[in-house]
Amino acid sequence: MxxxxxxxxxxxxxxxxxxxxxxxxxxxxxxxxxxxxxxxxxxxxxxxxxxxxxxxxxxxxxxxxxxxxxxxxxxxxxxxxxxxxxxxxxxxxxxxxxxxxxxxxxxxxxxxxxxxxxxxxxxxxLTAPTDRLSIGPVSIDAARHEALFEGVPVALTAKEFDLLFALMRQAGRVMDRNALLDAVWGGDYEGTDRTVDVHVRRLRKKMGQTAPWLETVKQIGYRFREEG
Incomplete structure (x- = not known):
């Protein structure tokens, strides 16, 4: 189609x-x-x-x-x-x-x-082959473009959603800003890594009490915590 x-x-x-x-x-x-x-x-x-x-x-x-x-x-x-x-x-x-x-x-x-x-x-x-992820209080369904924080649906922009999905796919691993830019914005993106920081800040604001699951690794980038 x-x-x-x-x-x-x-x-x-x-x-x-x-x-x-x-x-x-x-x-x-x-x-x-x-x-x-x-x-x-x-x-x-x-x-x-x-x-x-x-x-x-x-x-x-x-x-x-x-x-x-x-x-x-x-x-x-x-x-x-x-x-x-x-x-x-x-x-x-x-x-x-x-x-x-x-x-x-x-x-x-x-x-x-x-x-x-x-x-x-x-x-x-970003919607295949793994289109559903659930870690701690955060669940996302890529096919439906749905994010749940502690069971509550939250509206994310396309980039906020893609950023969260990229981090959750690599839960427990540190992703530097360049890797996130490449995964979410593509290798031909001409902006700066400040864009990643801005989107992480907005994402954390929407995550509310679940925000601590998205960790900052100083001078490197970000990591989504693993369970346990």
Missing amino acids: AKKILLIEDDPDIAGLIMHYLKAEHFDVDHVSDGNAGLAAVRRLRPDLVLLDLMLPGLDGLAVNRMIKQDPKLSGIPVVIVTAKGEETDRVVGLEMGADDYVVKPFHPKELVARVKAVLRRRES
Whole structure:
């Protein structure tokens, strides 16, 4: 079954070019041209991935991304930001808000398609073969994108969930920041390891009393405790 991509882009020429290349790779593509319609389409279509421009009429791209990541029913949908705004601050803000990748215009459409495929592969790799883990008070189901802390469901962004899953898969082992960046953001991520620290901080806040299970190993990285 073809993966469904939702493209939220207000430039008709760029949108047409992106859709042409995605459809040539057998993706099922829907397109809307403003932020409000884009958010409504995410809720209606539940796509496998969202391609999101930042500079949009109505709601801007950062607002759309934030609302996707704050909605428990949508937060697991990967988001790739596509924009002419290439400054480092814009890139960091987008990624730290839960976006899965960031592509700066002008770009070659084949590069964008490769990024889309990479994000989808990373998401699939995190759901198989082990898609359920339970350690101490924390349980996660990757296939359902569900996290339970002391039996209580907690809404995590896609990156928070992927980070927790990566750490729990290696429970008892220390994972340095570079290893976590590679596992969760991919080897072509251009940001800094500060992104890992920001996401760990947000994850701990949501974990509440279960946060001590996620340990900091000074000057190295992080470790999820083993039981016992």
